[in-house]
Amino acid sequence: MATDNLVRDLTAALDGVPLIDPHSHIDPHAPVSKSLDDILGYHYYTELAHSAGMPQTSLAKDVPLRERVREIVKYMSRFDNTAQYAWFVDIARTFLGFQGDRVTSADADALFDAAEKTFAQPDWEQQVFAKTKLEKIFLTNEFDDPLDGFDTAKYVPCLRTDTLVFHLDKPENRQRLVKTTGVEIGDAQTLRKAIWKLFAHFKAKGAKACAISLPPDFAPVPVSEGDLDRAVQTVCKGGLLSRGMFEAVQMAKGVLGVGGAETSAKDVLGLGVFWLLAEHCREFGLPFDLMIGVNRRVYEKGVYQGQDLFDRRTSLIQYRELFNHFPEVTFPISVLTSGQNQELVAYSWIFPNVVPNGHWWYSNIPTYIGRDLGERLQAVPKTKLVGYYSDAYKLEFVAPKYGMYRKILATTLADDFVRPGRLSEVEAVLLGTRLLRDNVREIFQV
Amino acid sequence: MATDNLVRDLTAALDGVPLIDPHSHIDPHAPVSKSLDDILGYHYYTELAHSAGMPQTSLAKDVPLRERVREIVKYMSRFDNTAQYAWFVDIARTFLGFQGDRVTSADADALFDAAEKTFAQPDWEQQVFAKTKLEKIFLTNEFDDPLDGFDTAKYVPCLRTDTLVFHLDKPENRQRLVKTTGVEIGDAQTLRKAIWKLFAHFKAKGAKACAISLPPDFAPVPVSEGDLDRAVQTVCKGGLLSRGMFEAVQMAKGVLGVGGAETSAKDVLGLGVFWLLAEHCREFGLPFDLMIGVNRRVYEKGVYQGQDLFDRRTSLIQYRELFNHFPEVTFPISVLTSGQNQELVAYSWIFPNVVPNGHWWYSNIPTYIGRDLGERLQAVPKTKLVGYYSDAYKLEFVAPKYGMYRKILATTLADDFVRPGRLSEVEAVLLGTRLLRDNVREIFQV
Amino acid sequence: MATDNLVRDLTAALDGVPLIDPHSHIDPHAPVSKSLDDILGYHYYTELAHSAGMPQTSLAKDVPLRERVREIVKYMSRFDNTAQYAWFVDIARTFLGFQGDRVTSADADALFDAAEKTFAQPDWEQQVFAKTKLEKIFLTNEFDDPLDGFDTAKYVPCLRTDTLVFHLDKPENRQRLVKTTGVEIGDAQTLRKAIWKLFAHFKAKGAKACAISLPPDFAPVPVSEGDLDRAVQTVCKGGLLSRGMFEAVQMAKGVLGVGGAETSAKDVLGLGVFWLLAEHCREFGLPFDLMIGVNRRVYEKGVYQGQDLFDRRTSLIQYRELFNHFPEVTFPISVLTSGQNQELVAYSWIFPNVVPNGHWWYSNIPTYIGRDLGERLQAVPKTKLVGYYSDAYKLEFVAPKYGMYRKILATTLADDFVRPGRLSEVEAVLLGTRLLRDNVREIFQV
Structure with missing residues (x-):
């Protein structure tokens, strides 16, 4: 990957594109490093x-x-x-x-x-924005984030829902939900009402996406109102569900080839909440970012945030029912491994509502980015490709990460489009700009 | 992948090789576009x-x-x-x-x-053949295709067997089988007789292969005559089989790590028919094309023929018993994902009767072709590599698809063989010709 | 992969590095060909x-x-x-x-x-060592190898443990163990004592590693002393264990997504022995080489040693408990397929005790080596990369195999480090030397 003149020229042109970064962990109250x-x-x-x-x-x-x-x-x-x-x-x-x-x-x-x-410079945040040519950056907000005290035109709220789907069995999280929404949760109906209130709040504050990270064996299926009722009630009482109760869920999971012999009320509640979230994305017109494939705390004694790994044996077939059931919801999908990229390419090629989203975590390495990007560019409509996001915790990381991506993007455009005579340099820059910026604007409606 | 002089020269030389296209969906009665x-x-x-x-x-x-x-x-x-x-x-x-x-x-x-x-030109079909340097092209014929009214020297019949293996539970398909073969089907023996008649008919008409596409979880195992008898009888009556009856099948599937808790008579019948087909390929000396990995109708509301996707979690280990049991049958294998290619390489390197076959569907994209081809050329005997097929529905597609393939083939030959000094240009063209044409002739005996 | 001047220079420099080959099947009593x-x-x-x-x-x-x-x-x-x-x-x-x-x-x-x-030349062995610039080469020794009659400074002993883990149900293997250690095996305690003696013997003879090859569905879990006791006793009597006895093991396997419905005493014994081996690696300070993913005798009538293949559906998540439980043991990991490489990269990036080890068997092909090496070099600390081993049966193979590897290593260093300006040529040679030699010395303490 030596950079010749063509790659250099394309990189320089792409360097000029103002960024809208569609996924980060920036704290808008402390966005830069101290x-x-x-x-x-x-x-x-x-x-x-x-x-x-x-x-x-x-x-x-x-x-x-x-x-x-x-x-x-x-x-x-x-x-x-x-x-x-x-x-x-x-x-x-x-x-x-x-x-x-x-x-x-x-x-x-x-x-x-x-x-x-x-x-320590008082305008450091502004300097970083300027040097990075950063226009907007998406946040990752917990459901009870008040979303106050920052400029939502720059820092775009995004409802992160891991806690709601996977940790609502913990009383303290249910309390947070009650406190935020004012809805006392005891059954499916009240849960639905609380979630509606969250979406209304986030939407009013300018949220542009709902997002979640999911383990490799997650397989969403609809949960009946009755099952969800029983799950909420059982979880609120801290109990386990009897098996017979959730045969439908079990069978659905069996068909999809995942899931063990035991279904707890917690699992059913999680599936039910997930489906509710998709319904509300439809109602509120929000894309639902799915970040698929992470197992939490695999290395139990690892450093902070350095404990998560994965089981590469996962498939988008697990999301078959979801994609079919919600044609009106756009699902920007991130996969954890490059081995999943061909599925992402194929599912995006077939499903209008499936969209490849950036290069996540263990795949955010030049060799994986280059390979995955090349595949996407050859087989997915260009209007569906969200090129990159920084995943940054501090704004100073946006520049080097996007810098790495733009070089790879320029190399791919040069090798696969300009040199074979398919695009002129100007056209290649337009295609690159689409991946870097235009598609983020269109897909997330910013 | 800029095309330098060497790649251009190799491509030009390969462009001159007359094609025998070993897999298409051409209708010989309407082979060109209107x-x-x-x-x-x-x-x-x-x-x-x-x-x-x-x-x-x-x-x-x-x-x-x-x-x-x-x-x-x-x-x-x-x-x-x-x-x-x-x-x-x-x-x-x-x-x-x-x-x-x-x-x-x-x-x-x-x-x-x-x-x-x-x-509209009266000789359009001939023009396309000539411009494409196409010599012969394989068809995909339903079992009740009369195979009449076309030149089987140009349009090579091929018995497609998806219906027999997966849809013989439908009365209309059994009726078609009865009508075609004159054999009233009621048990294993009559089923065997009907299938023998199909093979005899196809063979007499110049068929050169039997073919089938298979879902990711398919795992062929032999079915005992008694089990097959019961399955045929039960299916003919429209019933489900009791579980105990098929323990052997279940266990075999369990060992292979696939299959759910329930085996229907339809499944057993499918397994039994599949095994019968392999036996008849042996008897009639036909290769059995396996196209592995497609799930049908995943996107239920997709366009016509645009509903199929896959579960990448599939393995050739599922075919272990088949490959061992039929050493006399050549199995040209197509895999749906590039992730399966290393298995295909390794199984072809070890099993004399396993042969890599082209680049199928979601893998028929330059980046996947290039990668998979490079792997095959480094580790599988060159005499076993069936380079490409068009999969075309209309003859006009043979030219651009083979054109794409030849460029990739030329690039791979240049980078991996000519530039490192392993082959001269002339030798590289011979190797390319082997993949494009010679192996098709030898393996399918055309 | 045409070799330009830079690649040629780097290759030449790496050709001068004396080799310590950390895995082979050399017989030190007949190391060269006749x-x-x-x-x-x-x-x-x-x-x-x-x-x-x-x-x-x-x-x-x-x-x-x-x-x-x-x-x-x-x-x-x-x-x-x-x-x-x-x-x-x-x-x-x-x-x-x-x-x-x-x-x-x-x-x-x-x-x-x-x-x-x-x-036939009397000094042929010395000539091969000299021409190959080979300094030391690791062996693969059965547990009852006396390790006598050869120079352990050149031929480094390594305890191969496949027989102990997978074939101790055979009386003849238990007899070999008794004969070697002098310990009569009848329960967990005597088994532990016998294994301790093996390690003491190997360590005294200069062994630098314990090693094993594992099937794709292997998932190590601790076995309680009571379960191990019963397993040893049952196996010694040639019986099968009742299922209830090993619920803990079963559940652990279930959680990991592997394992069928039946657990035999042989399986439990295997799991127990494996865990004992890891404990002794800890006690004796030996790295435990895991070679993950081979299914034995898939092609039953294949040539000698040409019967083994694999199921690519395997994951390092199966080793989660092992890696967590033995932080003091270094696990140099070889994977059979390139598709597993991203897991190996990620697990090595997170777990201090997981180390990528060479390019094994079906992945020992230039295209896979190049890809896997590139990934490892971009995301795993350089001090953890054991670049290559020959896996040779005769010393004459060390030269061509390492020759192939060095060319690929030089190409990767040129393209990913020197040309983009990240390393000078001299620094790139140092990085290459680290992969070829320094890390073997440090990790295996030779």
Whole structure:
């Protein structure tokens, strides 16, 4: 992937496109970093440092920030081959005045100091927006987020629903829901009412999507009102459901080839809530982002946010009924592994409401991005391709991640479209712009 | 994939090889298109147009052909990035005198008129054969096809058996079988006799293969004569079988990791018919084309032929017993996903009777073809590689599809064999010719 | 993959690195070939020749060696496209003075004679070591191997444990264990004692790893002392266990999505022994090589060692409990298919004790190596990458296999690191050396 003149020209043209980043974990009340530890505390770095031998004690809360940074930078010499390391060098060069090609232990203190000074500037947030050519960025909001005190034109709310689908068995989460909506939950009807209120609130505040991350064996099916009633009631009482009660759900799961022998009220409640969310996406005209394939806490003693892995044996066939049942809802789909990409391509080619969405997590690596992007561009209508999102926790990461993506996009456009004579350079830039920006605007209606 | 001189030279040489296309859906009584709607009505275009937003009403039967064509061409602006669009531009240029590089809405009427005039020529079929350098093309014949009224030297019959294996529970299909063979079916013995008659008929008419497409969870196992007897009898009466009866089948399926809790007589009958077909392939010396991995009607409201998808979780281990049991039968295997290609490579490397066959459907995209072809060429004996088939419904598609394949083949030969000094250009062309033509002749004995 | 100057320079530099080969099947008492039949009898060649049509009778014991060689070389004309053929040409050129670019039938006798003469030299073993720049090579030793009579500084012992985990139900294997350890096995405690003795013996002889190959559905779980007791006792009596006894094991397997309805005492014993092995790896400080994904004897009538294939539907999630339970044990992991590589990358990125190990068997093909290596280099700390092993049965194969790998490594370093400006040539050679040699030394402590 040497960059020749064509790739360089295309990259330069794409660099000029203002970004609308359709998925991040930015806290709009603290969108930028305050110290270099905010950058290096990103789980990609703590994971790799720990995986390469750094003990967890180096990250303990009482360790001074400068020490933590020194330690992670020291371990970087063991993973300076990775894409993630390249992001960090990019951040150091773009934002911290770093001149070198490689960051080593010797640079830790100077970078820490530079960061302290740079990040303290009162207009730092505006500077990052400007340098990044960032126009808007989507958030990931818990259902009880008040969505107040920030500019929703810049920071676009998005209703994250993992808690509702997977953790409503916990009394504290039900309490949060009651507190937020004012609806006392005791059966299917009250649950539906509470969810309607959440959507109305989010929609009023300018939310542009509903989103969820799902384990590899998740297989949504409709739950009857009666079953949902019983599930809500049982969960509220803290009990388990008898098996016979949910034969329909069981059979549906059996047909799809997933699910074990036991169905708990919690599972049924989760399936029921998921279906309710899809119904409300339809009613409120919101796309439903599905991020498919993560198993939580696989490495139980891993660093914070560095415990999740996956079972690659998952299939979009599990979503067959959902896609058929909700033709009016657009489902932007992220898959965790490149091995799932051909299904995503094929399902997007056939289902009007299925849309490939970016390159997620363990697939957010140049070689996977390049391969998956090339496949999508050859077989999915270009109007359906949401090219990329940053998944960032701090705004400083948007630039290096999109920078990596634009280079790969330019290379793909050059090799698959311009060089074979299918597109002119100008047309290729238009196609790239569509993936970077236009489709986000159209699909999420921003 | 810019085409340099070497790739261009190799492509030019391969362009001269007369084609024997080992799999298509050509109707020998109407092999060429009559209007541009026959081209654009191909499911690849209706699927992509619909996926990109075209309502199904645009394809209704009472819509005039010209209108249908205009509508699909209009939506092409949303999928002009795809490989399928490139086939259409190729058809327009090769057969319709189109001069441009891109077809847009503005071209629809002119192309429609050109097609009407061109396709009306009395020798159009011969012209397409000549321009395509097509020598022979395999058909996909239903079991009750009389195989009369066409030149079987050009149009090679092939017994397609999906109906026999998966739909013999329907009385109308059993009636068709009775009518075709003159055998009244009531038990295993009469079923066997009927199938023997089909094979004798097809063989006498010059059939060169038996073929079937299979769902991802299909796992062939032998069925005892007694079980088959009971299955035929039960199906003929329209009933379900008791479970205990088919424990052997169940266990076999369990061992292979597929199959649900319930086995119907229909399933047992299907397994039994499949095994009978393999036995008759052995007796009549016919290869048995297996096209593995398709789930039918996943998108229930999709366009005609645009409803099928898949579950990528399938394995050739499911065919273990079949491959072992029939060493005399050659099984040309098509897989639906590129993710299955390494299994296909490994099974072909080990089993003498397993042969990789072309690039099917959702894998018939340059990036998948290139990757899968490269893997096959590095690890499977070259005499076992059936390079490509068109899968075409109209003869005009053979040229652009093989054109795409030859470019990829030339690129792979250049990069993996000529440039590293393993083959001279002349030798590379011979290797390519083997994949394009020689192996089809040897393996299918044409 | 044309080799330009940069790739050539990097390859040349890497060619100078002395090798420590961390996995082979070398017999230290007969490490080099005695005739060309020892080379061509390698299962890769007999498999491909047989797959391409050679009858098994050509390999019968009573066929003279020269005849066997002639026959395999004759069939090579059918698989001279493969990577394996390229290894043979390399061997002929490197060790047998062959001058041509392609070996054909006409060369068989001359090569046979040259081999006879060459291999008869008294210092042939030393010559191969020198030409290969081989410093040390790991063995694969059965548990009752006395490990005497060879230089363990050159030939590094490694305890292979397939028999212990999968075949201890056979009385003859238990007898071998008793004979080797002097421990009469009758329950969990005596089994543990016997295994401890094996480890002590191997460790004393300089063993550097414990290793095992595992079927795709293997899912290790701890077995309670009571269950193990009962399993040992039952197996010793040749019986099957009742199901209720092993509910815990069953449930664990159920959670992991593998395992059928029946658990035999043999299975429980296997799980128990596997866990004991991991405990002893911890105690004795040995890495535990897991080679994941092979099904034995799939092609029942295949050539010797040419009967094994796989079910690609396997996941590292099956090892979740193992990796969590033994943080002190390093697990160098080999996967059989390229489709599993992204899991290997992700698990190595998260778990400190998971390490990618080489390119195994059906993935030991340039296109898979290149892809898998590229992925690993972009996302796994460089200190954790064991680049390659030969898996050789005779020392003459180390050179061509590592030669293939070094070219791919050089190409990847050039394209992904030097050309994009991330590393200088010198730094790239250092990174390559780390994969080829340094990491083997550090991870296996040689």
